[in-house]
Amino acid sequence: MSGFTLQGILANVYETGAFWLLSLVALGAALAVVGLKNIVHSAFSLVLSFVAMAGLFMLLEADFLAMVQLLVYAGAISILLVFAIMLTRRPEGKMQESNPFGRYALPAGLVAFFLFLAIAALVLRVSWVSGPGVPAASTVGPLAEAFLTTYVVPLEVAAILLLVALVGAIMLAGGGKR
Amino acid sequence: MIGLGHYLVVAGGLFAIGLFGALAKRNAIAILMGIELMLNAVNLNFIAFNRFLAPAQVVGHVFAVCVIVVAAAEVAVGLAIVLGIYRRHLSTDVEHFDWLKW
Numbered sequence A: 001m002s003g004f005t006l007q008g009i010l011a012n013v014y015e016t017g018a019f020w021l022l023s024l025v026a027l028g029a030a031l032a033v034v035g036l037k038n039i040v041h042s043a044f045s046l047v048l049s050f051v052a053m054a055g056l057f058m059l060l061e062a063d064f065l066a067m068v069q070l071l072v073y074a075g076a077i078s079i080l081l082v083f084a085i086m087l088t089r090r091p092e093g094k095m096q097e098s099n100p101f102g103r104y105a106l107p108a109g110l111v112a113f114f115l116f117l118a119i120a121a122l123v124l125r126v127s128w129v130s131g132p133g134v135p136a137a138s139t140v141g142p143l144a145e146a147f148l149t150t151y152v153v154p155l156e157v158a159a160i161l162l163l164v165a166l167v168g169a170i171m172l173a174g175g176g177k178r
Numbered sequence B: 001m002i003g004l005g006h007y008l009v010v011a012g013g014l015f016a017i018g019l020f021g022a023l024a025k026r027n028a029i030a031i032l033m034g035i036e037l038m039l040n041a042v043n044l045n046f047i048a049f050n051r052f053l054a055p056a057q058v059v060g061h062v063f064a065v066c067v068i069v070v071a072a073a074e075v076a077v078g079l080a081i082v083l084g085i086y087r088r089h090l091s092t093d094v095e096h097f098d099w100l101k102w
Helices: A006-035 A039-059 A063-087 A105-125 A140-148 A152-172 B004-024 B028-053 B059-089
Strands: none
Touching: A006 A039, A006 B004, A006 B028, A039 A063, A039 B004, A039 B028, A063 A140, A063 B028, A063 B059, A105 B004, A140 A152, A140 B059, A152 B059, B004 B028, B028 B059
8 A cells, every 4th residue: 555665565464464364264154154063153153253254344444333243243143143042942952963954955055156156256357446535544423424414314214123123023022922 | 465356255255155054054043144144245345345446435334334233123033033933833943934835
């Protein structure tokens, strides 16, 4: 980025190394989520994958979203998943085989593999040009301004969606009956 | 130098893994995990496009926040449905969920 000074080259090396490390962790943990036989281990790998994704968001200079990723995904959503795992019993009580593959594992694997090949081929064929401008030092201010001016309707819709989903989840989980 | 293409390939890989998990697993909770992975890959796409194509704006971040909101709502309702079905039929295996078949 900053020319051929020693600092610029070092920053480049750090960024490249961090990108590959975080990508490998995110992809490896995602593979573990799918591949592991014990669903509790899958849930923990999912947390690891989410944390690595938060690191990638940091590399993309999205500081607010990295924090939201840690709080909402690695915190709240994985806790919800772990609670659902705790509240449901395994078939025959065997934890080791709580996360088996279904009847359609092979066709699903083929579909996913060829989808990845198609995405990678299309992405690598295009030569991407960077847009003008530099990212803001902190995205919190610009994001707040965007949400409270241009995107105020989506913000309110998102708030109503969260409220409706909350009430609906309580109703479905049986909280309204007693 | 890491460019937009690198991030898009990683996001594509995550999406494919999540799709595989959502299609191939039998446990309904594992299927929800696969859907979460897919939504996360989409978020990575939005942020990478924002960073490289329009760095001075935050439109991609706005979209990513909306995706996170929808993901949180989806997983809450989805797990409530799974728990409701489990309470009635004592199973979270989607291959047992076949009452709509004729």
